[in-house]
Amino acid sequence: MTMRDAIFPARRQDLYDKHRYSAAIRSGDLLFVSGQVGSREDGSPEPDFPSQVQLAFDNLEGVLQAAGCGFDDVVDVTTFHTDPASQFPAVSEVRNRIFPDKPYPNWTAVGVTWLAGFDFEIKVIARIPQAA
Template sequence: MVQASSKRDAVFPPGRQALYDQHRYSAAIRSGDLLFVSGQVGSREDGSPEPDFETQVTQAFARLSAVLAAAGCTFDDVVDVTTFHTDPPAQFDTVMRVRDRVIGEAPYPNWTAVGVTWLAGFDFEIKVIARIPDRA
């Protein structure tokens, strides 16, 4: 069983903490047996947006996977997904194609998709809540 703490327990994937430090947020916060993952985008190594949309979505899922792994989780542990889209009707098929490769079979996590007008130069962002598996 995971002990509750009054301090935030930050989780960072390898090699990306400087980017999070620069923007002053944590990749994820572990709270009890839950992991709250910040929005992940399809960025290049320097943090700039990947211009190809399908590659951007694929990279966002890869960044998310790295954060999950840093906390001992996988996509099987994800219970809640929120995605942000700058042009949902034009992007939906591509997002679903990438999602199907990554998320896998039912039962699926719940999912909320939100259309937005601004994502700091990105066209897609994904954030999740995962249950941290008990490895004991």
């Protein structure tokens, strides 16, 4: 059986404990990151949509860093959008900054009707780099 280790970013474990899930699970050399939203330190949504998207990517980066990864290690992305057609330009702006070069990660975008008060969520799978 493969070992699984829970990963938590600094200063946010209480939020995950409250909702009873892990920010990410390391299994072998893969990291499975739970959906990250544009939540402030207290867990409340950032009201401005472009800022909410940026904060979701910032929160994702914190989880990746806690596991020794970065955006270059991301191989698969799934995003959830409450209004994909109108939100796509703001998401694309951040995405293009985060992933500027080929090869781009796999990407699946899903339109949803509810994200617990948020309008955008991102989850990823990353390959954990081998220690030098």
